[in-house]
Amino acid sequence: MIKTQEHAEHGICVIDPVVERLTAANATGFKEEVFGLIDSKHDRLVIDLTGVSFIDSSGIGALVGLLKRVGARGEVVLCGLSGNVQQMFKITRMDRVFSSYPGRDAAVAALAERVG
Amino acid sequence: MYDELVSVEGLRQEEPLGVVVADDDALQRAYTSAVLRKLGYTPIDAANGTEALELIRGGAAQILVCDLDMPGIDGHELAREVRRDSGDNYIHILMLTAQNQGHERELALEAGVDDFMAKPLDTASLTARMRSAGRLLQRERQLATRNRILAEAKEQIEADLRAAADAQRRxxxxxxxxxxxxxxxxxxxxxxxxxxxxxxxxxxxxxxxxxxxxxxxxxxxxxxxxxxxxxxxxxxxxxxxxxxxxxxxxxxxxxxxxxxxxxxxxxxxxxxxxxxxxxxxxxxxxxxxxxxxxxxxxxxxxxxxxxxxxxxxxxxxxxxxxxxxxxxxxxxxxxxxxxxxxxxxxxxxxxxxxxxxxxxxxxxxxxxxxxxxxxxxxxxxxxxxxxxxxxxxxxxxxxxxxxxx
Structure with missing residues (x-):
């Protein structure tokens, strides 16, 4: 069950997957939950991966799925990538697909600035 | 196979449930058996706990009607033994007790008895309890059948997967x-x-x-x-x-x-x-x-x-x-x-x-x-x-x- 925090003034929603491992076992459930948010007009998303220590190819697939669903009308950025997750992002070049920030505040600030 | 799974709900009444009647009092036993026969069961008499246990272990019955007080293995001991065996089939145990044996009933429940009837036994109370036991056992049979079908289906699916895995390996x-x-x-x-x-x-x-x-x-x-x-x-x-x-x-x-x-x-x-x-x-x-x-x-x-x-x-x-x-x-x-x-x-x-x-x-x-x-x-x-x-x-x-x- 994901946890969300809304920053209404910029229409930004921060999402915490609340899982230690984003893998084949839970990636689809996570994606479907966030799809629900996207379909209810949330399209500026920060996925906070601070608590995620491991991500597999299904997890990557879920994140790219979010990006595709949001499409041109919004943005998906990440924050809090741990060493393991960063390594996976580097080997699959996802570091070139997603903007990522050290923490939530930096991510929200960066997204807010892009409104202007 | 999956069709079979659906039809289990309408499971036909299978062979009648066997009942072992364990009582050292021949007269009481004959009376209980007569009532059971009238209800459509096939009672098997046991003159004591040991005989009853052998019959149950031999798979003769799914229901045991037993007296609490019997020489040798008494009702408590008999219930404990039956429960200890715990095979695939649940044995439903009904116990006959005297009116004043309230404490004994608690012990009997712990030993594994399912329900009680007070002496003197009357037809109405035996009928009601046998119907209740019959319903539970019928339900259990349905579940057992369904489990068997699921296990077979799972086996079939895994056999298919293994065949696919062989093809993949080739x-x-x-x-x-x-x-x-x-x-x-x-x-x-x-x-x-x-x-x-x-x-x-x-x-x-x-x-x-x-x-x-x-x-x-x-x-x-x-x-x-x-x-x-x-x-x-x-x-x-x-x-x-x-x-x-x-x-x-x-x-x-x-x-x-x-x-x-x-x-x-x-x-x-x-x-x-x-x-x-x-x-x-x-x-x-x-x-x-x-x-x-x-x-x-x-x-x-x-x-x-x-x-x-x-x-x-x-x-x-x-x-x-x-x-x-x-x-x-x-x-x-x-x-x-x-x-x-x-x-x-x-x-x-x-x-x-x-x-x-x-x-x-x-x-x-x-x-x-x-x-x-x-x-x-x-x-x-x-x-x-x-x-x-x-x-x-x-x-x-x-x-x-x-x-x-």
Whole structure:
């Protein structure tokens, strides 16, 4: 069950997957939950991966799925990538697909600035 | 088979339930049996607890009507013994007690008795309790039947999966084989019957050898169908048709681009990582395209190692993905070790990943015997997992440059 925090003034929603491992076992459930948010007009998303220590190819697939669903009308950025997750992002070049920030505040600030 | 599962709800009344009547009082026994017979049961008399226990153990009945006070094995003891046996069938136990034996009833419940009747026994109360017992036992039979059908269905599905796994395995090359000046050694271990991994290698002529390994995201049936499709597609002919650039130089990224174009769909969720290589023996050069697959390792006989590639987009994940070919030397006597991330990500019971360190240990211990590496890596992972099956599919492919004679 994901946890969300809304920053209404910029229409930004921060999402915490609340899982230690984003893998084949839970990636689809996570994606479907966030799809629900996207379909209810949330399209500026920060996925906070601070608590995620491991991500597999299904997890990557879920994140790219979010990006595709949001499409041109919004943005998906990440924050809090741990060493393991960063390594996976580097080997699959996802570091070139997603903007990522050290923490939530930096991510929200960066997204807010892009409104202007 | 699945139709049968549905029809269990309307399960026909099977053979009548057997009832053992255990009472040392012959008159009481005869009366109880007479009432049961009238209710449509087939009572079997037992003059004491020992006889009753033998009858129950022999499978004569699903219901036991017994007196509390019997010489030898009394009602409590009898109930405890019956419960201790705890076979597949539940025995419903009704006990006859005197009006003033309230405390005894608590003990009897603990011993495993299901319900009580007070003496003197009247027809109405026996009828009501037998109906209740009959309903429960009928329900239990239905559940048992349903469980059996489910178990059979599961067996059938697993037999199908194993047949599919055999078909998948037949697509793979032998564990050890020689192509030109290369010896290939491999291991392939699905996490659960079927694998989302696939690999292959073939001579392409002119001193060129092509090889690849793919790892479809996810695992199980879904991923394995894709991996088998790729196994069929990626032949020597497909390599020859796609792996050279316009002027005929090896360019494995071309092949990966072709696959990305073929397998990417806007609404698709399936994708795979891949490593495609072309070894040119005449120039000791490995041309490769790394598409999200872990960086392989090149080892020298002296034990020095170097990594191949620093990453690349996976295939069929993004339409805009770009792919590049790289080059690295791979000389005689050296070998390339390729492994799916199922190896490094395998965790021990404490949750620690096998990691690059675990892998390096296996490689370093076998620098002069690359043929043994796949087997040794599988052993090391089994040891690391403490024999629990892997969470992810495993492929190990070693490409050894044999020194010219």
């Amino acid at each position: 697509l793979l090359p032998a564990a050890h084989s020689r192509v030109g000046g290369c010896a290939f050694h491999s291991a392939f271990m699905p996490s659960h019957i079927l694998s989302g991994d696939m690999f292959g290698y073939f001579p392409l002529g002119d001193g060129l050898t092509g090889f690849y390994a793919v790892d479809v995201a996810g695992h199980g049936v879904h991923a394995s169908l894709m991996s088998v499709a790729l196994g069929h597609l990626l032949t020597a002919d497909y390599f020859r048709a796609h792996v050279f650039d316009a002027v005929g130089n090896p360019d494995p990224a071309e092949l990966v681009r072709a696959l990305n174009a073929r397998f990417y769909t806007d609404d698709g969720t399936e994708y795979f990582t891949m490593f495609a290589g072309i070894l040119d023996e005449t120039s000791d050069t490995l041309h490769f395209c790394q598409a999200g697959y872990p960086s392989p390792c090149i080892m020298t006989p002296a034990g020095a190692s170097r990594r191949v590639g620093d990453g690349g987009f996976p295939v069929a994940l993004l339409s805009s993905a770009t792919f590049e070919s790289g080059e690295i030397s791979l000389s005689e006597g050296e070998f390339l070790a390729l492994y799916s991330d199922g190896a490094t990500e395998a965790e021990d019971p404490a949750g620690r990943a096998f990691g690059d360190e675990g892998l390096a240990q296996v490689l370093n211990a076998s620098t002069t015997d690359p043929a043994a590496i796949p087997g040794k890596l599988v052993d090391a992972l089994n040891c690391w997992r403490e024999t629990r099956p892997l969470d992810d599919d495993l492929t190990v492919l070693v490409c050894e440059r044999i020194a010219a004679p």
